[in-house]
Amino acid sequence: MEDKIEIFKALSDKSRLLILDMLSCGELCACDIIKGLDLTQPTISHHMKILKSSGLVNGHKKGKWMIYSINEEVVNEVLDFIKHITTYKEECICNRVKKNSCCDK
Amino acid sequence: MEDKIEIFKALSDKSRLLILDMLSCGELCACDIIKGLDLTQPTISHHMKILKSSGLVNGHKKGKWMIYSINEEVVNEVLDFIKHITTYKEECICNRVKKNSCCDK
DNA sequence: CCATTATATTAGTATATATGAATATTAGAA
């Protein structure tokens, strides 16, 4: 669950959502990402670090450039996680708390 | 997009994810949610406010109880949003920045 | 009305995060 929290934190920022949107068409180098956003290079670097450490984005060096791309596997994991915590399942904390409820709803 | 950021912020907390998980089996009153988590009542109230203002959770009064439930429509909107920003689409910022790229990837 | 129960708000504190300026590192080119 902690890894999902890190992903949601990564998604909780407009600049990072724009970066993901830019990467949706394919890999980009950091310099191209900088061109698409009105932020300084250190700030973009900071955002890329957060996106990478969350797992949402892959990065590899190619010469002096850093090439970034979306990690679709992790994206699918997030989608599955959201579906899982929001839909009915037999084993859940709620079964415990519903017994001896203070109200009958 | 700002509304989605608010949703991701709401999802970026372990207590709130547990609350969503609890609500996945159906509506609960605040008192039952308190029983399921090791937090004080004001803290739970704070989390419910964030979940409600993000839209992920509905709340209505029934007598002296507050009954909370998941807003499935909003959950589906988040799922669609994540899919949208992470998958290929014709119109995107990336098309602009890819022209005159500083590197050939 | 008064007492009790359920929930919300306020105030204060501690921690986290976004940002840019300055600087460091890394890699290719001259």
Place this chain on the structure above:
DNA sequence: TTCTAATATTCATATATACTAATATAATGG
């Protein structure tokens, strides 16, 4: 090696957030 370009890190600051204690509000029952 020296210069330049691309990216990362450090440092400082401003804003946001999680939490609790204390208090306030709301609803029901006596």
